[in-house]
Amino acid sequence: xxxxxxxxxxxxxxxxxxxxxxxxxxxxxxxxxxxxxxxxxxxxxxxxxxxxxxxxxxxxxxxxxxxxxxxxxxxxxxxxxxxxxxxxxxxxxxxxxxxxxxxxxxxxxxxxxxxxxxxxxxxxxxxxxxxxxxxxxxxxxxxxxxxxxxxxxxxxxxxxxxxxxxxxxxxxxxxxxxxxxxxxxxxxxxxxxxxxxxxxxxxxxxxxxxxxxxxxxxxxxxxxxxxxxxxxxxxxxxxxxxxxxxxxxxxxxxxxx
Amino acid sequence: xxxxxxxxxxxxxxxxxxxxxxxxxxxxxxxxxxxxxxxxxxxxxxxxxxxxxxxxxxxxxxxxxxxxxxxxxxxxxxxxxxxxxxxxxxxxxxxxxxxxxxxxxxxxxxxxxxxxxxxxxxxxxxxxxxxxxxxxxxxxxxxxxxxxxxxxxxxxxxxxxxxxxxxxxxxxxxxxxxxxxxxxxxxxxxxxxxxxxxxxxxxxxxxxxxxxxxxxxxxxxxxxxxxxxxxxx
Numbered sequence: 001x002x003x004x005x006x007x008x009x010x011x012x013x014x015x016x017x018x019x020x021x022x023x024x025x026x027x028x029x030x031x032x033x034x035x036x037x038x039x040x041x042x043x044x045x046x047x048x049x050x051x052x053x054x055x056x057x058x059x060x061x062x063x064x065x066x067x068x069x070x071x072x073x074x075x076x077x078x079x080x081x082x083x084x085x086x087x088x089x090x091x092x093x094x095x096x097x098x099x100x101x102x103x104x105x106x107x108x109x110x111x112x113x114x115x116x117x118x119x120x121x122x123x124x125x126x127x128x129x130x131x132x133x134x135x136x137x138x139x140x141x142x143x144x145x146x147x148x149x150x151x152x153x154x155x156x157x158x159x160x161x162x163x164x165x166x167x168x169x170x171x172x173x174x175x176x177x178x179x180x181x182x183x184x185x186x187x188x189x190x191x192x193x194x195x196x197x198x199x200x201x202x203x204x205x206x207x208x209x210x211x212x213x214x215x216x217x218x219x220x221x222x223x224x225x226x227x228x229x230x231x232x233x234x235x236x237x238x239x240x241x242x243x244x245x246x247x248x249x250x251x252x253x254x255x256x257x
Numbered sequence: 258x259x260x261x262x263x264x265x266x267x268x269x270x271x272x273x274x275x276x277x278x279x280x281x282x283x284x285x286x287x288x289x290x291x292x293x294x295x296x297x298x299x300x301x302x303x304x305x306x307x308x309x310x311x312x313x314x315x316x317x318x319x320x321x322x323x324x325x326x327x328x329x330x331x332x333x334x335x336x337x338x339x340x341x342x343x344x345x346x347x348x349x350x351x352x353x354x355x356x357x358x359x360x361x362x363x364x365x366x367x368x369x370x371x372x373x374x375x376x377x378x379x380x381x382x383x384x385x386x387x388x389x390x391x392x393x394x395x396x397x398x399x400x401x402x403x404x405x406x407x408x409x410x411x412x413x414x415x416x417x418x419x420x421x422x423x424x425x426x427x428x429x430x431x432x433x434x435x436x437x438x439x440x441x442x443x444x445x446x447x448x449x450x451x452x453x454x455x456x457x458x459x460x461x462x463x464x465x466x467x468x469x470x471x472x473x474x475x476x477x478x479x480x481x482x483x484x485x486x487x488x489x490x
Binding site: 048049050070074076080084086089090091102104105106 | 267268270271359360361364370
């Protein structure tokens with residue numbers, strides 16, 4: 001479980017994150033949603049310690065995330081897996097080497113043990129025949145799978161995904177979303193996903209926080225977000241024609257019944 | 258950046274591989290261009306010296322002497338380092354810059370890896386072998402001068418070799434290697450800094466490489482001036 005208490009972050013006197021408090025539950029897919037520029041990525045970078053917060057507190061399972069405490073932060077980072085928007089695979093390494101990388105850095109396993117573990121996660125993310133390929137030789141969807149495999153190879157307690165289905169076709173995007181949700185339940189980890197994709201919200205949003213201009217304005221589940229009366233959220237959720245039609249159909253069937 | 262490069266070390270088994278990889282990329286990969294440039298520069302220095310001294314009263318060994326002094330004191334350490342600022346420096350800036358743009362450095366940080374140590378330390382260590390390249394440049398520069406002056410008829414083999422040995426001071430070699438070590442550090446750190454702290458996309462990676470070359474070569478020239486003032490003046 002990750003708890004954030006009134007965290008703020010500014011760049012050049014412009015407040016990007018404004019006193020956000022939230023709890024990201026263990027074993028659930030926690031979504032941070034909002035329009036582009038609402039502060040989602042900055043919030044995630046603050047959670048990961050890639051950006052320093054101005055005020056507030058971040059607690060990982062009750063332990064304060066303190067960047068100055070090097071031993072605590074080092075141990076914590078080993079328990080964090082991250083899937084970046086652009087996958088962030090190491091270009092100079094093959095798929096297998098990319099996945100083995102965290103094991104090589106943080107475990108004392110033998111090469112054969114590391115390869116066995118890497119093959120387990122490769123199988124888990126449904127990848128085949130890509131071990132010796134370089135990231136430039138595989139598709140966007142495959143890159144995301146490799147990134148997920150690399151993120152989970154150390155059995156993390158926390159998984160962060162920054163727009164994991166951006167740049168993917170709708171079908172692959174759903175497959176990746178489902179994979180993240182399954183892994184969250186299977187490994188019982190605290191997963192935080194940044195997205196502005198409504199399909200993701202509907203498919204995997206166990207818990208959602210909605211950001212507008214750096215402020216949290218709503219919190220709930222994927223079922224609640226569909227039925228909320230909040231105008232700002234409805235504006236976001238039903239911004240596409242498809243979702244407007246879905247809403248209309250739902251309304252009609254409600255009226256009929 | 259320098260402070261963080263020498264703290265929180267990456268696992269030795271990983272670091273060892275990275276160092277060998279960097280030696281291959283930065284040192285072994287530069288042997289060709291260094292050999293080619295040095296040989297021709299040495300030849301040009303010898304020919305120009307020969308053409309400039311048409312006075313029959315001047316000793317025949319002057320061409321060898323002038324070639325040795327020019328190559329050992331300046332052309333090998335300084336000119337080759339400026340060429341390396343273009344070759345190795347741009348490579349370092351663009352490779353680290355691309356890692357920055359594609360969030361690979363963020364990925365290292367999230368994993369709890371000291372990215373400064375992981376990326377920059379192996380480059381600094383591998384460039385400790387840079388004096389080897391400069392030694393090669395000195396040897397090939399003088400060889401180029403010998404071949405150009407002897408085979409073009411500007412000097413005899415005996416005169417040239419006598420010129421190389423004339424008034425030889427070991428301190429000149431020491432001075433040259435002191436410069437080389439300082440240039441090696443500059444070649445590893447300034448391009449790394451420009452790659453590491455760049456912002457933007459692919460276009461900015463190119464710009465960062467460009468700026469990195471300008472800074473690296475400028476700093477090399479400034480250090481060259483200071484060290485020469487301190488040690489030879």
